[in-house]
Amino acid sequence: MGNSKKKKENIILHIDMDYFFAQIEERENPQFKGKPVVVGADPKEGKGRGVVSTCNYEARKFGIKSGMPISRAYKLCPQAIFLPVNMQLYKRVSRAVFQIAQKFSSKMERVSLDEAYIDLTGRVGSYKEARREGEDLRKIVFEKERLTCSIGVSKNKMMAKIACELAKPDGIRIITPVQAAKTIASMKVETIPGIGPKTRQFIEKKLKKKDPQIRDALVFSKSELADFFGKRGEEFYxxxxxxxxxxxxxxxxxxxxxxxxxxxxxxxxxxxxxxxxKRLVGDVHSQVKDKKINGLTVVCRYEDFETHTKQISFDAGKYTEEFLYKKSISLLLKFLTQSNKKIRLIGFRVKIA
Ligand SMILES: [Mg+2]
Structure with a gap:
């Protein structure tokens, strides 16, 4: 095989800290190790109102999951250690971890406090080498921060993330380009980012099949998917x-x-x-009135914990409280009219330009 025309292989690494907030709490409080730890809110004898932010694997054994009402978590496991979110600490640890990760490539995209993509394309010559890099990264993070993470490596961001899911916890998984399509064929269609329960139900109806796998959805042509889902359809293809x-x-x-x-x-x-x-808008405005902002988001969580956001962007500038209120109140009202469900939580935020 002539190598002269061979393009550089794309090699992307995805790093995700294991049960991040709860693991940091375990590190800070060794006496918690081996016990169920739930970070989120005060459960107040099962009457607390927040949600579970993160929990460790011991807590997961009781059925506790992120996003679950804290009251439910309490009912599942009242003896768990419930802790408030110590965001300042988690942010500090996050910065330290990413400082380490950054040394592996200048091209890094942070997705959240505990997740990032690192582009190794051109930096390593093969997947074998990429595995070694990934192993080194895991080792250094553990040595310096005493925290475990999981790593996935593959030919693009989506596949690297899927590989990372398979590696969890405390592992590494490589999916080479030739393995990619086959590896995901037997996974649920919801593995694909952008395919949520609604899209899945639509696909189920079209296929007349419950819980379809990715391989089942390969029967749709690009134009069919575009007909079903518009622009997203082609991406799904x-x-x-x-x-x-x-x-x-x-x-x-x-x-x-x-x-x-x-x-x-x-x-x-x-x-x-x-x-x-109105009060939330006022509070937020008082914090940003000297800053230029270019967008706002309204958050609504319904009684069933389904959480939605609506957002608008505008030119960067300083805005009055009245402006922010006028722009956002219509979004809030849509949440009230688009569903008959009761509302549990509302939120308002602005984007600093
Ligand atoms: Mg994580």
Whole structure:
């Protein structure tokens, strides 16, 4: 085989810290080790109102999961150690971990406090080498931070993340380009980013098959998927085949300032919801009135914990509280009109330009 025309193989690494917040708490409090640890909110004898942010594997054995109401977590495992979110500490650890990761490539895209993509293309010559890099990264993170992470390596971001899921916890998994499509064929269609329960139900109807696998969805042509889902459809066509063309790009740290309110009782009392919302907008505005902002987001969590956001962007500038309120109140009202469900939480945040 002539190598002269051979293109550089894309090699992307995805790193994800294991049960991050809870693992940091274990590190800080060795006496917690081996016991179920739940980071999130105060359960107050099962009457607490927040949600589980992260929990360790011992807590997961009781059925506790991220995003679950803290009251439910308490009922599942009242003897668990419940801790508030110590975001300052987690951010500090996150910075330290990414400082280590950054040394492996100048091209790194942070996705959250504990997840990032690292582009190894051109830096390593083969998947074998990439595995060694990944093993080194895991080792150094553990030596310096006493925390475990998982790593996936593959030909693009989507596949690297899937590989990482398979590696969890405390592992590394390589999916070479030739293995990619085959590896995901037997996975659920919801493995594909962007395919949620609604899209899955639609696919189920079209296929007349429950819980379809990715291989089942390969029967759809590109134009069929575009008909079903518009622009996203074409993307799905490729992703179902293990292809994802999105580049690894270091985004400027999107800074936002926001506030949320959880109601004492789930409610549809519009007057009260609007009153609380107005206060949130005022609070947020007072924090950012000297800063340029270029967008806002309204968050709504319904009684069943389904959480939605609506956002708008505008030109970067300093804005009055009235402006922010006028722009955002219509978004809030849509949440009230688009569903009959009661509302549990509302939030408001702005993006700093
Ligand atoms: Mg994680």
């Amino acid at each position: 490729y992703k179902l085949r293990g292809i994802d063309k999105s580049p690894v790009e270091e985004k400027k740290e999107a800074k936002s300032v926001g506030k949320e309110h959880t109601f004492q009782k789930d409610t549809r009392d519009a007057k009260m919801i609007i009153k609380v919302f």
